[in-house]
Amino acid sequence: MALPIVQSAVAAGLAWVIATDVFDHKQAFFAPIAVVLCIGVGLGRRLRRVAELVVGVSVGIGVGDLLVSAIGTGAWQIALVVALAMTVSVFLDGGALITLQAGSSAVLVATLLPPGGHGGVNRMLDAFIGGLVGLATVVLLPGDPPGITRSHGQRIFAELAAALSGAAEAHTRRDAELAERSLSRARSTQQTIDDFRAALAAATEIAAFSPLRRRRRRRLGRYSTAAVPLDHALRNARVLLRRTVAAIHAGEPVPEPILTALDELAGAAVLLGRELADGQEPVRSAGKLRETAVLLDLSQSAAPSGHSAHVVFAQTRSLTVDLLEATGLDHESALAVLPPPPAAEPGLGARPGSDGAESTDSGTTDPRNDH
Structure with missing residues (x-):
């Protein structure tokens, strides 16, 4: 249990530095989140986990951006955005991580990120950065x-x-x-x-x-x-x-x-x-x-x-x-x-x-x- 914690901590900090300093993202909070989701405290199927993470983020942001640009934000808008984003991910035969990530990404778009801006694209890139950094950390700091x-x-x-x-x-x-x-x-x-x-x-x-x-x-x-x-x-x-x-x-x-x-x-x-x-x-x-x-x-x-x-x-x-x-x-x-x-x-x-x-x-x- 100690090794995944160390891996997650080191990789989260590194992902933040890469996203903020290299790519100049001002709200790169999802890069370290993606690291934790990728490595987690459990082991196995990390490549699939990274792929599901990025797909879920893309679906949530895509649906969220489209709807929020048209209908604005508010309680019923958030409910509609989450429902549609999760429904789309289910119809895409997504796994549990894809569906949950689509829903949470749609919430963030509807509440924090301005519609029509670059925040959605940046967040997708942050997810990819976090996933790659998580995988690299597992390779360079492997368990036994x-x-x-x-x-x-x-x-x-x-x-x-x-x-x-x-x-x-x-x-x-x-x-x-x-x-x-x-x-x-x-x-x-x-x-x-x-x-x-x-x-x-x-x-x-x-x-x-x-x-x-x-x-x-x-x-x-x-x-x-x-x-x-x-x-x-x-x-x-x-x-x-x-x-x-x-x-x-x-x-x-x-x-x-x-x-x-x-x-x-x-x-x-x-x-x-x-x-x-x-x-x-x-x-x-x-x-x-x-x-x-x-x-x-x-x-x-x-x-x-x-x-x-x-x-x-x-x-x-x-x-x-x-x-x-x-x-x-x-x-x-x-x-x-x-x-x-x-x-x-x-x-x-x-x-x-x-x-x-x-x-x-x-x-x-x-x-x-x-x-």
Whole structure:
């Protein structure tokens, strides 16, 4: 949070100097405003933000100048100008920033800037100056892209490990309440995924803009590779925990090799998180996941009985594939690491883990999770 504040402060002052001293604008208040809107306290999509800013200013000033020149200023004139400016921006398929900026620009034209003068053109130029200065500041005073992503990524791996180890412990202790607590915690992880993806997009943008951070692209590439599989893994973990609760209530035992595999998956998730955070190739975590595949092969000789226990086994397979993909394997190569799945028991269907629980927990069903 401190870096965007410093960037905004430095760039706002610089934009004011450029607009007033270089372009001789007497009311260059919008140049530093544009800087703050461009950089903000959030990261990501700055080029689009600058474009929307300038478009919104242009629409607001254009509509405002035309109307104010004809109808003058006053309460009802301001209301009409704002309504028309925002309507035009909506019909132009503008985003929220364009629409809001069009409205605020129209207000300023109707109240502060004399109609028919050069104030409107100058303000559009000030918006452009502020946007460019904001972008230049981000390039010259960049953050740490891997650092932005690292903290968010670590939370995902920690939550995934907690879900997996919680499921294993709940089965071992036959503790349905523990499983339910783990499920409740896992259900709150979607925001963690969304925050991670937003941070990854911002970090990728910084690395693309700033030549000082381009060497970090490989590390960011590993996080990008892991992002979608991690989302799938957390969704599958929620399904697994739902069926864990059901299996414990139904008295359906889960073979010990599967529980060991769940603990191994939790350890592999933590290890993968560390390797990505340290900028290492995920070699050790990939090896640990291959060992987990061997455990799943052994567990097939003692396949679980009962619907929920069988789904737990199937979701453990799915999670192993998800984490293998997170290490960089493509889907087919990850599937090839695991032994062929056992034939589905009568009534269980051909898609393990697709009993409706996943759509209940996550809102979607991953069509690839039929491994």
